Amino acid sequence: MQSEVGWHSYLVAQFNRKVLVVEDDALLRSLIASNLEADGFAVQATGSAASARKIADEFDPDVALLDIELGSGPTGIDLALILRKTLPEIALVFLTHIPEPRVVGVDNRKIPKNAAYLAKDRITDPKMLNQAIDAALRGRAGKEFRDDKRDYALADLSRSQLAVLQMVALGMSNTEIARERDTTIRAVENLVKRAFQAAGINTESGGNPRVNAAREYIRIAGLPHGK
Numbered sequence: 001m002q003s004e005v006g007w008h009s010y011l012v013a014q015f016n017r018k019v020l021v022v023e024d025d026a027l028l029r030s031l032i033a034s035n036l037e038a039d040g041f042a043v044q045a046t047g048s049a050a051s052a053r054k055i056a057d058e059f060d061p062d063v064a065l066l067d068i069e070l071g072s073g074p075t076g077i078d079l080a081l082i083l084r085k086t087l088p089e090i091a092l093v094f095l096t097h098i099p100e101p102r103v104v105g106v107d108n109r110k111i112p113k114n115a116a117y118l119a120k121d122r123i124t125d126p127k128m129l130n131q132a133i134d135a136a137l138r139g140r141a142g143k144e145f146r147d148d149k150r151d152y153a154l155a156d157l158s159r160s161q162l163a164v165l166q167m168v169a170l171g172m173s174n175t176e177i178a179r180e181r182d183t184t185i186r187a188v189e190n191l192v193k194r195a196f197q198a199a200g201i202n203t204e205s206g207g208n209p210r211v212n213a214a215r216e217y218i219r220i221a222g223l224p225h226g227k
Contacts, residue, residue: 019133020061021045022052022079023095024070028120032065032095032129039130049074049082056083061090063133068096068106077101077110084112091136093129093145095120099220100148100155102162108148116145154199154220161195168192168210169217 019036023029024047033045044059046052049070056064064083066076074082080092092115099119101108111117116132123129135141143149154162167177178188196203196213203209 016040016042017063017133017137018042018044018059018061019063019065020052020056020059021065022049022070022076023047023065023067025067032123035126035129036065049076049079052079053082056087060087063091063093063137065093065095065129065133068094068098068101075106077106080112080115081110091133091139092116093118093132093136093141095123095129097121099150102157102159103154103166103217103220111148114139114141116141117148118145119147122147154217157195157198160191161198164188164191165195165199165213165217168195169214171214 017040019041021029021033021036021043023032023045026047029045029047033043036043044055044061046055047070050073052064064080066080068076070076070079076094076096080094083090084092092112094111094115094117096117097120100117101111114136116136118128118132132141132145135145154165157165164177164181167180172180174185174188174192177192178185181188193203196209199213199216201209201213201216
């Protein structure tokens with residue numbers, strides 16, 4: 001942990017660093033932007049990927065602070081890859097409630113090199129976000145700032161099992177899932193069964209296992225976006 005003198009020196013060093021904040025929750029976006037401005041950063045904030053691209057062209061940020069789920073359209077990871085093409089040196093920090101990208105069907109390998117990945121509940125520590133930004137700027141976002149590398153519930157599910165669990169959470173029937181995945185209902189039934197087993201969903205006790213599975217997915221990953 002940095003001393004108070006060391007932390008002050010860090011803040012001075014970061015003065016005039018430019019941060020682009022992309023967060024679709026207006027209140028959280030405002031709080032993050034205000035805290036960063038108070039710490040000496042120049043900040044531009046927006047709630048969508050489309051406006052973020054326009055802002056980036058004029059603002060030329062040093063750092064992009066990105067939520068992953070931004071509603072319909074590109075995800076924060078999609079946006080990060082776009083920004084890296086036009087601004088190769090930009091530092092990236094993902095802020096999300098998602099324990100790791102596979103939960104929402106995103107390949108882990110899409111996380112750009114040297115990016116930080118923080119669960120939103122960690123930024124209750126006001127210094128944590130600044131430390132993650134510093135690590136990303138220096139290209140040293142190690143395990144301390146990679147929450148997607150930690151163990152979490154549903155970690156043992158395959159990509160297809162996570163995908164089908166998300167569809168169950170969306171309220172889709174096996175017939176609808178089969179149509180979405182372009183497969184048979186029997187194949188979906190088997191996949192759903194294996195997904196429930198891997199997720200520890202008890203299908204023998206009372207209650208609706210699909211409802212229990214949906215609750216577990218939402219508890220871990222939040223409400224899924226519709227197709």
